[in-house]
Amino acid sequence: MINLSFPFTEEKIRALKMGDEVLISGTVFTGRDAVHKYLHEGGALPDGVSFQDGIIYHCGPVMMKQADGSYRCTAAGPTTSIREEPYQWQVIRDFGLRGVIGKGGMGAKTQAACKEYGCVYLHGIGGAAQVLAECVKKVNQVYFLEKFGSPEAIWELAVVDFPAVVTIDSHGNSLHEAVWNQSKAALAERV
Amino acid sequence: MSHLLDSLVELIRRTSAEIPDDVHRAILASLENEQKNSLAANAFKIIDQNIALAKNKSQPICQDTGSILFYVDAPVGYDQIAFAETAREAVTLATKKGFLRQNSVDSLTGKNDGTNVGPGAPAFHFHQHRSAVVSVRLVLKGGGCENVGAQYSLPDDALHANRDLDGCRKAILDAILQAQGKGCGPGVLGVCIGGDRATGYELSKTQLLRLLDDRNPEPKLDALEQDILKTANELGIGPMGFGGKTTLLGVKICVANRVPASYFVSVSYMCWAFRRQGVRLCNEGKIEQWLY
Numbered sequence: 001m002i003n004l005s006f007p008f009t010e011e012k013i014r015a016l017k018m019g020d021e022v023l024i025s026g027t028v029f030t031g032r033d034a035v036h037k038y039l040h041e042g043g044a045l046p047d048g049v050s051f052q053d054g055i056i057y058h059c060g061p062v063m064m065k066q067a068d069g070s071y072r073c074t075a076a077g078p079t080t081s082i083r084e085e086p087y088q089w090q091v092i093r094d095f096g097l098r099g100v101i102g103k104g105g106m107g108a109k110t111q112a113a114c115k116e117y118g119c120v121y122l123h124g125i126g127g128a129a130q131v132l133a134e135c136v137k138k139v140n141q142v143y144f145l146e147k148f149g150s151p152e153a154i155w156e157l158a159v160v161d162f163p164a165v166v167t168i169d170s171h172g173n174s175l176h177e178a179v180w181n182q183s184k185a186a187l188a189e190r191v
Numbered sequence: 192m193s194h195l196l197d198s199l200v201e202l203i204r205r206t207s208a209e210i211p212d213d214v215h216r217a218i219l220a221s222l223e224n225e226q227k228n229s230l231a232a233n234a235f236k237i238i239d240q241n242i243a244l245a246k247n248k249s250q251p252i253c254q255d256t257g258s259i260l261f262y263v264d265a266p267v268g269y270d271q272i273a274f275a276e277t278a279r280e281a282v283t284l285a286t287k288k289g290f291l292r293q294n295s296v297d298s299l300t301g302k303n304d305g306t307n308v309g310p311g312a313p314a315f316h317f318h319q320h321r322s323a324v325v326s327v328r329l330v331l332k333g334g335g336c337e338n339v340g341a342q343y344s345l346p347d348d349a350l351h352a353n354r355d356l357d358g359c360r361k362a363i364l365d366a367i368l369q370a371q372g373k374g375c376g377p378g379v380l381g382v383c384i385g386g387d388r389a390t391g392y393e394l395s396k397t398q399l400l401r402l403l404d405d406r407n408p409e410p411k412l413d414a415l416e417q418d419i420l421k422t423a424n425e426l427g428i429g430p431m432g433f434g435g436k437t438t439l440l441g442v443k444i445c446v447a448n449r450v451p452a453s454y455f456v457s458v459s460y461m462c463w464a465f466r467r468q469g470v471r472l473c474n475e476g477k478i479e480q481w482l483y
Contacts, residue, residue: 183371
């Protein structure tokens, strides 16, 4: 198990290899369908948000507003990443992302961007909303809550020991590609 | 608050926070079967921790609390309109309590009003029967697994799938291959062979109401279910698509008549976070018995 802590520098990211299991600590921002489409169409990040040497988390959490106006994260597993495949490479290139947390893997464009710009895809355990919510120690801030609604907003989260697997590294390797090729061949022998 | 409203909020809470026993047993058996310290085994460990945590905290197993699907069996004369009104109220209340995420979006405007109630949401499937019993089953079906559902129209040239059970087998196995990683596996398949497009999908989902360890009373379908489960678990896709021995936890298949021109195979994929519960209600609407 490798500890991966903020800031997520290119050096730390380049040292990771496909299949590595990591525990992520530091600030991560959620962002999913609406955010990616918005950025792709030329939208700007809100003041206070920077993805430079940062990690984006494909997640629409359940957030409960507390009496003092703050938020508590009560469920926070990853959502399916492939929907962001048309946009992710561009967000990596233009905003300096070093990591993308999600589930289900991503395609060739993201894989190429990870290699070129120094980024990794970090696979969380889909459906494990409670284990992962426990890793969210604080909800620092929320952006675009009105604009996109709660699941699609940008939530700034302080996470500690968030477990993930490097399934696309910055050296051109993808576990998704490997499992796809191997399972496709295995199926061909059985039909 | 009426008894029915109380009962439905409790049904939603328990469905969202607790994995049914049959599914939990299958997950634990699969964990044992995976190679120690592999990515697959470690994924299962987190899954198992999550199941315990969600139950203890009474919080959603998965943050995507899904499409809300009610299956109601009720006697002739049962007031379905009143039930639906109460169920919509229960959904709104359960959302306020955090058992459900604010998860329902107006498809035209993109607005999410935070109630989980709107056109088609929640969805109701009422079935009249001659018995006096009222039973309500609830499935919360997340979007990740719903997105990898698939419908094949046979023959399918690319798959070399003809209009026979072997063709169905090829189509179903292709759906499993295509779903890898994305549907939060290991999954459970509900399949319908035949029907029109809408009926086929609807019946494929009702297969998910079956217990995982039941057996299909139709021998040909039973054989197909067992064969697909075994074959899928030989593909090496594994939990989360990390590789491993467990790709599916179960396969359930039904048939419906078709018109001569059509031959659909409709596949609904359910994630490991299989949220399905049910209750039998007494006359006042109180919970008499849990069904899973």
